[in-house]
Amino acid sequence: MKHNENNFFKSAFSVDNIIFGFDDGDLKVLLIKRGASPFKGLWALPGDLVYPNEDLDTAAYRVLEELTGLKKVYLEQVHTFGAVDRHPLGRVITIAYFSLVKISDFTLMPSSFAQNVEWHTVDKALKSQLAFDHNDILNTCFNALTHRVRIRPVGFELxxxxxxxxxxxxxxxxxxxxxxxxxxxxxxxxxxxxxxxxxxxxxxxxxxxxxxxxxxxxxxxxxxxxxxxxxxxxxxxxxxxxxxxxxxxx
Amino acid sequence: MKHNENNFFKSAFSVDNIIFGFDDGDLKVLLIKRGASPFKGLWALPGDLVYPNEDLDTAAYRVLEELTGLKKVYLEQVHTFGAVDRHPLGRVITIAYFSLVKISDFTLMPSSFAQNVEWHTVDKALKSQLAFDHNDILNTCFNALTHRVRIRPVGFELxxxxxxxxxxxxxxxxxxxxxxxxxxxxxxxxxxxxxxxxxxxxxxxxxxxxxxxxxxxxxxxxxxxxxxxxxxxxxxxxxxxxxxxxxxxx
DNA sequence: AGTTATTGGCGTCGAATAAACACCAACCTG
DNA sequence: CAGGTTGGTGTTTATTCGACGCCAATAACT
CATH class of the missing domain: 1.10.10.10 (Winged helix-like DNA-binding domain superfamily/Winged helix DNA-binding domain)
Known part of the structure; x- marks a missing residue:
């Protein structure tokens, strides 16, 4: 995180990585409580700006690893969100990924840019208000997961x-x-x-x-x-x- | 097209719109022969940089309309391509869409930034060398179409x-x-x-x-x-x- | 030790769906 | 009017899907 964020804004792109896990009979999603404006205090999906010399997939893996320490997990690009006003500080489009992890495999590593990291049931997360357009993103990714799971045996990843x-x-x-x-x-x-x-x-x-x-x-x-x-x-x-x-x- | 392209480069995003049609028993795709470097003379997928105040979907519709004059057609986002070196002039990620048009509905409007616009069979286009990573993009979009057509009756759009x-x-x-x-x-x-x-x-x-x-x-x-x-x-x-x-x- | 509570593990039959298959009809051409 | 081409139609068989109930194994409790 040594990049000067002013270089990014005006027009930048980020990845959001929707991390799903399964525990206690429920599908869970990893959320971060935002410690800074905008949307301070709201829960948000983990994500970060993509570095200038970084592939998109690499950025998505990086976000995952910074949070969980996991490297080799199932990860899939889902959709790109780019409404003009989706980010209050400038034009930022975001490429949404989801990944599937085995919750038992690790303990959370709260990263420097986040105050709080927690598993939430997808049900509740969808109903609560998330930062930015993250309700929309989570909804899309959850649908993509339910669709994918019918076609490929990805469930085992969880x-x-x-x-x-x-x-x-x-x-x-x-x-x-x-x-x-x-x-x-x-x-x-x-x-x-x-x-x-x-x-x-x-x-x-x-x-x-x-x-x-x-x-x-x-x-x-x-x-x-x-x-x-x-x-x-x-x-x-x-x-x-x-x-x-x-x-x-x- | 009055934007100064230097503002975009270093880090920019574009849309590519893979326009499919069906004619004479074959699935066709609309390609543009590049009139300028890089990849001058090669066939490429139609696309353009996204304007700073333009939604992604809007940009995809715009690309379509500039080429065909058509407004209300089936259009779907497929995947975002963002390898660091995919564009020789700088970091440009591109959001790929496909759209389905009725070839009989219109006559081509070669737009200002293209010298040549032509329908190619998808078969041949996949085998020929296209500009940038457009072989990859076309392949992904074609797969998305064959998948989608099994699930939704989108074939009628063609x-x-x-x-x-x-x-x-x-x-x-x-x-x-x-x-x-x-x-x-x-x-x-x-x-x-x-x-x-x-x-x-x-x-x-x-x-x-x-x-x-x-x-x-x-x-x-x-x-x-x-x-x-x-x-x-x-x-x-x-x-x-x-x-x-x-x-x-x- | 015996009873109870809880989840595990197993097979059959009827219904619905999918797949194979071939001939005559209608129209145009020469 | 003969020949060429595509249009249009039903039945039978094979496969897949879906409903359904009972005993077995273990731990906990008395």
Whole structure:
């Protein structure tokens, strides 16, 4: 952060990196409480101006690493936001990325430019007021994630290396905002042979322990090369229930 | 175009608008032969620097209108390209859009900054050398289009207002690079009730004339609001043939 | 030790969807 | 009027999807 910010303004570009994690049955997003104007005190998405000699992707990885210390994670560009008045101090367009991290993998490293860094559930974050046009950005990135997760097995990026089928199902239910049928889900997932049965059991749970699995990345790349579609669909019955509940809630 | 370009350079952003059309059974893309350095004489995607007080989408529409005179067309942001060295004169990132136009709707208006504007088949354009990183950009946008066309009925944007089912099928075969079964295609398309039978016939064709249809936009928006999936799938038999042909071609 | 509470793990059948497939009709041309 | 070209249509089979319920394994409690 040794760059003189006056050089950037008038016309500059930044990256925002929407960092998703999954914990405790909920999809979470990493937010920073702004310590300076504008929007001081509001929560914002992590981001930074792009250095003059820095590729966009590199900048997005840098933002991530400064916050979490993580380097090799799933990261994807989503959309660029460039409304003329989106930044009160000048013309700043921002390229939005999302990344998927395993919350268990690290402890937060609050970076120098932020006072507070916290995980928020996506639900609540979407409803609260964020700095700049970050509600819009978060919304777009969340939609991109829910779309992507139907097509590619990126969900595994959010789980610890070893997980149970029920955890996986909860993750998908949370991402797709849908109820899934247990038996059909297991059948489908296992029939893809993307999971390796580790022959290990959960420990320390107050009920029958479940088998642990891991995601087989090599296998996935093999299948992908041969044209392979990944899709998970909602149970229609549960969908009806959900829609009914939504109607009542209005 | 009265902006002093020196103000932009060092760090600037542009939009590139990949304009797709469909004609003569082929997907086409509008290219401009560069009349000035860098890359003088090479074909390039239409684009321009974004004005300081202009939204990104507005800039993309402007580029389109300067070339074609068209205003209300389908336009979608795809990806932002920002490698440090992608522009030889300075740091210029570019936001890529694609738009879909009906070639029959207009005659080209070569704009002041271009010497030559021409439709090229996407196939050939991808294989030829384009200016800057435009091969990369075109490739990304073409992939985005083939993906989008599976999910939303955007293909109609490329056809004249009145079209036959065979024309529609050819369009989809061209976009999906797949062979489709005639009867299944017609069954599926018609069952969506997105087409209106105009009770008119083709004229001037040297064979039995086909019925003309138009796309029913209102109907589509109705269906879309009630959750509606649009998908067209390849005939498996034809897929096998195609894959075999690809293997032989290597 | 036995009971209770909680989650894990498994297979079948009916319904819906997708895919393969071939012939006659209509029009133009020469 | 014969030949060439494209238009238009239904049925059957294979595959996929989706609904559905019960016993097993473990820990906690008494």
């Amino acid at each position: 789980l610890p290396p070893k997980f149970t089928l029920t955890e996986l199902q909860h993750l998908y239910e949370s991402l797709l905002q849908a109820g899934l049928d247990k038996r059909n889900f297991r059948k489908k997932i296992l029939s893809m042979s993307l999971l390796v049965d580790l022959d290990e059991l959960q420990e320390g749970v107050p009920h029958r322990p479940a088998k642990l699995y891991k995601f087989d990345k090599e296998r996935y790349h093999q299948l992908e090369a041969h044209g392979f579609s990944f899709e998970v669909k909602e149970s229609k019955k549960k969908e009806k229930k959900r829609r009914l509940a939504e109607l009542i809630a209005q | 056809l004249p207002p009145k079209f036959t089912l065979t024309e529609l099928q050819h369009l989809y075969e061209s976009l999906l690079q797949a062979g489709l079964d005639k009867r299944n295609f017609r069954k599926k398309i018609l069952s969506m009730s997105l087409l209106v039978d105009l009770d008119e016939l083709q004229e001037g064709v040297p064979h039995r004339p086909a019925k003309l249809y138009k796309f029913d936009k209102e109907r589509y928006h109705q269906l879309e609001a009630h959750g509606f999936s649009f998908e067209v799938k390849e005939s498996k038999k034809k897929e096998k043939k195609r894959r075999l042909a690809e293997l032989i071609a290597q």
